Amino acid sequence: MDMAMATFNSHDCGDCPIRHRAVCARCDDRELDELEQIKYYRSYEAGQTVVWSGDPMDFVGSVVTGIATLTQTMEDGRRQMVGLLLPSDFVGRPGRERAAYDVTATTDIVMCCFRKKPFEEMMLRTPHIGQRLLEMTLDELDAAREWMLLLGRKTAREKIASLVAIIAKRDASANGAGRERAVTFDLPLTREAMADYLGLTLETVSRQISALRRDHVIEMQGKRHVTIPDMDRLLEEAGDDADGGMLV
Amino acid sequence: MDMAMATFNSHDCGDCPIRHRAVCARCDDRELDELEQIKYYRSYEAGQTVVWSGDPMDFVGSVVTGIATLTQTMEDGRRQMVGLLLPSDFVGRPGRERAAYDVTATTDIVMCCFRKKPFEEMMLRTPHIGQRLLEMTLDELDAAREWMLLLGRKTAREKIASLVAIIAKRDASANGAGRERAVTFDLPLTREAMADYLGLTLETVSRQISALRRDHVIEMQGKRHVTIPDMDRLLEEAGDDADGGMLV
DNA sequence: CGCAGAATTGATACATCTCAAGCTGGGTGG
DNA sequence: CCACCCAGCTTGAGATGTATCAATTCTGCG
Numbered sequence: 001m002d003m004a005m006a007t008f009n010s011h012d013c014g015d016c017p018i019r020h021r022a023v024c025a026r027c028d029d030r031e032l033d034e035l036e037q038i039k040y041y042r043s044y045e046a047g048q049t050v051v052w053s054g055d056p057m058d059f060v061g062s063v064v065t066g067i068a069t070l071t072q073t074m075e076d077g078r079r080q081m082v083g084l085l086l087p088s089d090f091v092g093r094p095g096r097e098r099a100a101y102d103v104t105a106t107t108d109i110v111m112c113c114f115r116k117k118p119f120e121e122m123m124l125r126t127p128h129i130g131q132r133l134l135e136m137t138l139d140e141l142d143a144a145r146e147w148m149l150l151l152g153r154k155t156a157r158e159k160i161a162s163l164v165a166i167i168a169k170r171d172a173s174a175n176g177a178g179r180e181r182a183v184t185f186d187l188p189l190t191r192e193a194m195a196d197y198l199g200l201t202l203e204t205v206s207r208q209i210s211a212l213r214r215d216h217v218i219e220m221q222g223k224r225h226v227t228i229p230d231m232d233r234l235l236e237e238a239g240d241d242a243d244g245g246m247l248v
Numbered sequence: 249m250d251m252a253m254a255t256f257n258s259h260d261c262g263d264c265p266i267r268h269r270a271v272c273a274r275c276d277d278r279e280l281d282e283l284e285q286i287k288y289y290r291s292y293e294a295g296q297t298v299v300w301s302g303d304p305m306d307f308v309g310s311v312v313t314g315i316a317t318l319t320q321t322m323e324d325g326r327r328q329m330v331g332l333l334l335p336s337d338f339v340g341r342p343g344r345e346r347a348a349y350d351v352t353a354t355t356d357i358v359m360c361c362f363r364k365k366p367f368e369e370m371m372l373r374t375p376h377i378g379q380r381l382l383e384m385t386l387d388e389l390d391a392a393r394e395w396m397l398l399l400g401r402k403t404a405r406e407k408i409a410s411l412v413a414i415i416a417k418r419d420a421s422a423n424g425a426g427r428e429r430a431v432t433f434d435l436p437l438t439r440e441a442m443a444d445y446l447g448l449t450l451e452t453v454s455r456q457i458s459a460l461r462r463d464h465v466i467e468m469q470g471k472r473h474v475t476i477p478d479m480d481r482l483l484e485e486a487g488d489d490a491d492g493g494m495l496v
Numbered sequence: 497c498g499c500a501g502a503a504t505t506g507a508t509a510c511a512t513c514t515c516a517a518g519c520t521g522g523g524t525g526g
Numbered sequence: 527c528c529a530c531c532c533a534g535c536t537t538g539a540g541a542t543g544t545a546t547c548a549a550t551t552c553t554g555c556g
Contacts, residue, residue: 070393072393074401074487075487079401080396080397080400080401082393082396082397100393127375127378130378130379130382134378134381134385135343137382137386137389140389141389141392142348144392145318145392148320148330148392148399149320149328149330151396151399151447152399152446152447153322153327153328155511156512190533191534191535191536200513201512201513201514202534203514203515203537204513206536206537207512209536210536210537223521223534223536239322239323403544438502438503448545449545449546450503451505451544451545452543452544452545454504454505455505455544458505470553471502471503471504471552498555498556499554499555499556500553500556501552501554502551502552505549505550506548507546507548507549508545508546508547509545510546511542511543511545512541512542512543514542516537516538516539517536518537518538519536520534520536521532521533521534522532522533525529525531526529526530
């Protein structure tokens with residue numbers, strides 16, 4: 001808890017790091033005040049389960065810091081990650097009683113939660129929230145569809161390259177860096193989580209990472225820290241068009 | 249065109265077959281009047297492309313009758329279907345200039361289109377539209393995530409069984425039938441389209457259909473008409489829990 | 497009737513999975 | 527402080543499911 005809160009101590013929406021990107025992005029000061037009435041923070045340590053699929057869920061909320069995942073599990077244990085939740089991403093569905101997926105913290109996380117009932121009522125009165133949520137949901141749907149192409153049609157090597165590219169891109173946009181020079185960052189996922197993301201086994205993930213390393217598409221310092229010497233080369237390996245499929 | 253319009257001749261929202269399910273579902277009479285101002289119908293024949301990915305798109309709209317697909321294509325030609333559009337499903341994204349996917353009619357279809365600019369303006373004034381669109385988008389996101397599990401973790405046999413189950417379920421709900429007795433319906437997709445849906449080759453699709461037929465999980469009259477003697481058996485083969493993963 | 501697109505079936509190749517054996521590095525208790 | 531331990535990771539060898547290439551067989555239609 002202390003670890004997770006270390007980088008985030010404020011309870012004031014005004015200096016919230018995700019103020020301009022989360023579900024509250026379009027809210028004016030009055031609306032923010034109202035949201036503050038029903039909000040509270042919760043922290044989870046890396047590895048903890050936030051909610052189990054099928055469990056009742058009496059809140060919705062936003063990831064403030066850290067990374068969480070949405071996964072689906074079949075009866076025999078096969079697992080597929082279906083969402084990667086980064087800061088500002090929304091968890092839960094207004095109008096739904098129970099969680100549809102397992103939500104797991106992969107790093108320490110802080111969430112900004114709203115009690116579901118009051119939030120739903122406020123949504124009806126406050127178009128700004130619904131509008132922003134629609135926008136975010138459409139973005140998620142696009143991401144899910146890109147992911148479907150990856151799962152259905154890409155080779156293991158392309159899958160790994162794609163995942164690395166996605167994380168690199170997110171990091172670049174978070175840190176405001178351009179594409180001009182070598183990018184470096186940490187993989188926030190274990191090999192097993194990557195396998196669940198990509199529809200592979202963890203052994204195949206490991207092998208393909210080794211192969212990309214051998215071919216100098218990526219460089220690694222330790223098991224988690226990655227350097228991309230040539231982003232265009234990586235995107236080529238990912239099978240995306242050179243511009244990374246950006247939809248303006 | 250005539251074929252497609254045969255089952256739908258009205259231009260009055262009042263007797264529209266998707267009135268209660270489409271993006272206009274929550275609209276009152278006044279709002280419907282306003283929508284009628286900016287709406288027009290278009291028909292496409294089976295096989296026709298409605299829009300190409302990347303092309304400018306100056307309308308949004310709903311499928312009224314027939315079935316269309318959303319597909320993504322890689323540079324080397326690999327294709328993955330990322331959406332199956334049934335009557336009442338929405339096409340296009342408010343705020344987006346260009347189509348993100350290829351939209352193709354797989355049967356003759358009729359679409360109810362709205363000019364994009366006026367529709368966007370009306371959305372800002374009319375919470376009912378945005379609310380319904382949010383609901384529909386969240387449903388699509390759930391469907392996309394179920395599909396991701398299929399693409400990432402299911403075997404070819406399970407994929408085919410799942411697809412048949414999905415179509416059977418939709419048909420049952422359209423025709424109001426319960427689960428009690430044998431269901432029969434037409435596959436609205438070619439083997440190739442099924443392959444694109446499932447992330448398989450068309451040969452594998454064909455082989456697995458033959459296998460399910462041999463094992464009496466499905467029965468077929470001709471190449472398209474299917475009978476399900478035992479729905480629970482089919483769901484078992486699909487790898488879903490017995491209740492089909494219904495989220496109430 | 498015969499052609500063309502759609503579907504089936506067969507033989508083989510190959511990518512990924514499975515099972516199994518080590519490796520590595522950071523934390524812990526003796 | 528060091529040896530051990532253990533989770534996470536890597537690598538290997540062999541099995542297997544699906545893709546690929548190729549040949550027929552259907553089926554609807556001009």
